[in-house]
Amino acid sequence: MSKVITLSEAINEYVNNGDTIYAAGFTHLIPFAAGHEIIRQGIRNLTLARATPDLIYDQMVAAGCASKVIFSYMGNPGVGSLHIVRSQIETGRLEWEEYSHFGMITRLQAGAAGLPFMPMKQTAAVDLEMMNPNYRRVLDPYSGEEVVVVPALNPDVAIVHVQRADENGNAHIWGITGEQREAAFASSKVILTAEEIVDQKTIRSDPNRTLIPGIIVDAVCHVPFAAHPSYTQGYYDRDNTFYLEWDKISRSAESVQAYLEEWVYGVQNRREYVHKLGPEVRDRLRVEERLSTPVNYGKY
């Protein structure tokens, strides 16, 4: 059965006030279109979990969607500080819960595997472990040595952008795969946005590339350019100019409000956003083709 609906319908149906959201993607495939739609729908009191909050959570926090962030690296990647999340933490306006990258994704891995917690080796850097009571220690019953454990993270909703999916939600992802698969399996509901909706035959031509199977997907939304200003491997490049620009915009409440008015509230959906970006930006971010050598699955 087709799960294809509009992104606006998907957010309205599956994202509720107070939910814990994991908008996945490590630098790559960040689902900005979905973040903007959540802002437009005025959803409140979200707990926003992501290894790197990135600009998407900076914008959602600025728009008043969040009461808490869970993260492991809070910066504007390759640029500097993430001003809005940072200043709200510094002034006590935003709750936070912090891990290292490995601690964060180990939580997701446990959640995805249906385990209550997962162990990691010790690192001897215990300050964060003392500040965050979710970090605990247990004895390895085999060696008797201490290991560090973190509890499963099971978000209410994962939002994952992919290169292509069929209408059932079987999705191909390539390039940096970050924590896409783990976030999807760990969450109760999964919303996919896809650059392309393809027929089943395309997906079945390369089953090893299906990182997310349709059985865990609730909604499939066709949203080209959904990851801008981040990127989609093979489709368009990261808009580094915008990442630099956000460093300036995010320093004042007025310019953030003006940005949200123009680029989020001022457009109906991602199609209008892309149209508004214009051909120059799309040309600047275009990438040259570099195809892989096909593999032979064989006829059996």
Add this chain to the structure above:
Amino acid sequence: MTQNSSFTSPELLTINASRLLRDGDVVFVGVGLPNLACNLAMRTHAPNLLLIYEAGVIGAQPARLPLSIGDPTLVSGAAAVCSMYDIFALYLQRGKVDVGFMGGAQIDRFCNINATVIGDYQQPKVRLPGSGGSKEIAAWANRCYIITYHQKRRFPEKVDFRTSAGFLSSRSERESIGLRGGGPQAVVTDIGIMEPDHTGELVLAALHPGASVEQAKANTGWDLKVADDLRLTEPPSQVELQILHEELDPDGIYIK
């Protein structure tokens, strides 16, 4: 930095860091100067360096200067790509990484690093980005190197927060915990190179051409000791400078 040096700080940092890498090393790379140092080493004395990135890329051969840790140029032409869980678990925790590069706002006398907070954790004066991969890299890579500018505020006696472990309060304290990684090996600055002594304390081990011991002491927040066999680093060569400026960072984004 030094007024009588004809080299810029980023040149000195990158070139001296690159020389610490050995051919065949598996290196956990960050963006910016560490990335340049690794790519420089690959083009000079260490052609068989294997670059791995925390985004899950193994054997990257970036065709352009990567501007973020997850730049798509790291993927195109790489030997392998895996999930973030796999890169930290199968590669780093399992013990497949020789070298890690670290950075941070504060580095203390025993090379513990703070990338989390200045002031109190709950009521931060300055909130920094946090650990990212560094908590585990510092513990589990065989050798760690730090590249940073030599300024007093960056080198306090004690860090406000230990984001990642150097030698804690002594080499024997780190050893007693039994971490698989050997810990910090060197801190490359624009004045010289600091290395841990037998107790784990960072001492001045080398000076760049034109820099002085007084300068190093004045820019360090503890009473910096000087190694008995204080060395002088070789000045950057024409070949190294040319590769950096013409091939690796032609737009001068990191190397001025």
